[in-house]
Every structure is written in C-alpha cells, then in structure tokens.
Amino acid sequence: MSAPQTPAPAAPAASAGPILSLRDVWVEYGDKIVLEKVELDFEAGSFVSIVGPSGAGKSSLLRVILGQEVPTRGRILLDGELLNPECGPDRGVVFQRYSVFPHLSALGNVVFGLECEKAPLMARLFGTARKAAEAQAAEMLAAVGLGDAMHLYPAQMSGGMQQRLAIAQALLKRPRILLLDEPFGALDPGIRADMHALITQLWRDYSLTIIMVTHDIREAFSLGTRVLALDKRRHDPHAPHRFGATAVYDLALRKSPASAASTAGDTAPAEPTQKIAQERASA
Template sequence: MGALLEVKQVWKEYGSSIVLEKLNLTVKEGEFCTIVGTSGCGKTTFLRMLLGQEGPSRGTLLLDGKPMPAEPGPDRGIVFQRYSVFPHMSVLDNVTFGLEVTRSRLLGRLFGGARRKAREEAAAMLAQVGLGHALERYPSELSGGMQQRLAIAQALIKKPRILLLDEPFGALDPGIRADMHALVLKLWKESGLTIFMITHDLKEGFKLGTRLLVFDKPRLDAQAPNRYGATITYDLAIGRDEPALLDEIQGAVTETSRFIHDSR
C-alpha cells in the first residue's frame, strides 16, 4: 500500500519565530497516529496544516502523492476540545447541515427527497455515535460527552479519509473519556479512517494509537527560545502496553517543558 500522507522537510515560521522545523513523516492509510509534546511545540499548527488552514513555510505536504490542498475539504474532518457545534440547531440539524453545505454546491439548495435523504443519513450517523435518541435536542441539553459525540458525527458525516482530533477528550471526566475511547476505536476499525490525535495524556496515546509521534525541541536556546523549532523526536510503532517506553518519553517531555518554562 502506498503512502496516504507525506511530509517532506516541512518548516513553519511566523516572522522570526520558528514553530516547526525539518518535519519528515510518511503515513499509510488506516494508521492511528497519536501526537504528544509540550505546550507550544507546534502540535496544533501541524494539524492546521493537515487540515489545509495553513501551509508550510518551507517543504512539501503531499496527499496521495499530490500537493496538499491549500484549503479545508471534505476529505479531512476535525474535532476540537471545545465542542464546535451550532447552539441554535437541533442535534439532527447540526449533522444534516454538513451534508447540505457539501451537496448544495453541486445541486443547489436541498429540497424534497434530497433533503429527506440527507436527514436520514445524518440520523444514521447519530445512531452510530450513540445519539439516535437525541435527534431533536439542542446542544445546551446535552452533556459534555454527548456534545463531543455530536462533534464527531459532524466530522464523519462527510465521509473524510483523514480525521484530525485536537485534544478531543481533554475536558471530559475520566468515565466519559473511557466511553469516548471505545467509540473512537470502534469508528476507526469500522471505517478505515486515518486518524491524527493530539493528547497531553501519554497513556491515552498508547491506548488508542498504532503509532506515537512526539513533538519536541531537540535544540534549545535560553536567550532566544524561538530561534529553533520543534520536530518529531520519537516516531514509534506501538502496542497496547509499553510502560518502560512511556516513562522514558514522559521524562524527556517533562525535562523539555521545564527548560522552556525557565528560559522565558
């Protein structure tokens, strides 16, 4: 199987500030990549480049061997930590809206049978994420876990090939997080999605991912902390139980975080 995504010598700079440098990565379709690292080391910036919201300053991003589109598209979905749902729409309308936007570009505004079909597809997706009983509720009537299920349904309704998760479970209680882990693993196995997920919880990264990417700054300058950018310092094919490796990575990330904090 060929590469789905290729990252070749990618840098990201904002003026004189270097956020990311020398990123190199090849990902096959169906991999589940979890991403960890200290705050401010460019993890979300990397996701934004994969989404198409930003482009690299230098280097190349390839999707199926072609340059990554310079704007978000239906082939890439994203879920944020904060629930990105429309508060004035019902659960069903929130998910139907994504289909209406995509299909109306081709067909014009959806009416009649086309709109009915879109709502049926949205209802089926909501049933798949465990919200089939809540179609007519509004986001304010949902718990945090239910709102995040809704956000996942929004992202998946367009049938993306790549799903980007930016700390999607960081605001949830431990019990609800466990339920969401089970849901994401189920959807991943059933759909063949390629997933990139940022997490601050190393154990979560090992539990969910098939591959762990650690973003870190191997070069640090206390006098000019933005002189060097972060890169991928670990790229590990992982199983489900790697305690010794987890401790090693946790120590490295903690030490880097302490150095950056002291240099500010």
C-alpha cells in the same frame, strides 16, 4: 452501535504508499520557529497520536495538515498530490470545543454537511432529498450513540454528547483523514473512557486514518497505533524561539493496522493496556 452501511473510505488507497506525507515542513511566525524540518509519512488506516509539551507545535502541525495554515516551507502530499492549503471535506476535524453549531439540532448539525455538498446555492435540502439526507444522518448519529438525541440542541447536551456529535458530523463526509485536536481534553474521566471506546470502534468499523493531538500520554498510547512526540531537538538558552520542534520520538506500537484490527474482533476494547488505562482514568 450499528455497523457501517457504506463502504470504508480508506480501503482503495491502502495498498499504495502513505496517505499523507510531510516533506521538510517548516512553520515560522516572524523570527520564531515553531516547527523545523518535519519529515513524516502517515499510513492509511493508522491511528497516530501526537504528544509533546505545550508550545511544541502540536497544534501548529495539525493546523498545517488541516489546511488552516500554510507552512512557511516544505510540501504536504495527500494521496501523493500536493495538499490544497485550505480546509476541505477530505480532511475532517474535531476540536476540543466549538466543533458543533449551536443553532442547529443534532440532526441539523449532521445534515449540514450533506446540504453544503448537494445545494451549493441554498445550502438547504427539501422534500425527498432532505428525507434521504436525514436518514443518512440519523444512521450516523445512531453509530455514535446519539440515536435518542437527534432533536436536541448542543446547549442541551453534555460535553461528551457534543463531541460525539462533532465526530458524527465529520464522519458523514467520509474524510480521507480525521484530525482530532485534544478531542477529549475537556471531558470527565468516566466519559472520556466511553469516548475512547467509541473512537476505537469507529476507527475499526470505518477503516479511518486518525491523527490525534493530545496532552494525555496514557490516552496517546492506549488509542494509537503509533505515537509521535514533538519537541525541540536543540535548545539555545539565549534565543529559545530560534529552534523549532520536530518529531523526536516515533514509536510504532503495532506492526500494522490490520494486525491491530484482527486482534480486536469484539466490540469491547480488547487491548489490556487500554482497559487498564480506562479503569485508571475513571477511578
């Protein structure tokens, strides 16, 4: 895996306050309350895992941060400014499935992000501009381990390769935050361990801020610098939908992202817990 050639995105704002803040966020569908009174701050450079039972609003929280949904109440601040309630290039995303475009090769999938930015009308680049964009995309593909698969279509790739491609797509846009929605949920245990190593590596190399929703508690603890557990604080047996979920546990696993990064100088995942988790997962 090659080292990043471009400056890390999160570096300048790392010293100033939280990169993302949720203030009194509620999400309601009709009279069903999904999230209630969510108050969270996300530090730049952190790797936050979100766990919780099904239906506890993990995905709703992610959709709200992504801008795919507008919260019923409350404010979301990105870099101290009110978040635009529409998806945009400042927030990258990798879903469990369908994150890549089946009609484009791996290279085309990654170049697409550059083409949208530089060619608003045609959404296509030609000549030297295309060459430059392809070189940049090829570098990113190499960084996620797809250097030899640049001309394959997603249908010719394994699930793990498709997720690598989805990550490469997202990283090329240098998002302020990378959102992962159960990114490794559909993968084989062995592949999943590889992907854990990859995402840890990228998180360090590119100083990413990652928010990951997962069902896998072990994964949440081995990857994250902070684990949030979403659940309902109160429960009304006669009207279970009238109370929403919020962060019931907020566990900081390491004091700061800097100390976490400093303990891991080599490329292999250094944390013993993570190694154990990976061995268990692949067994």
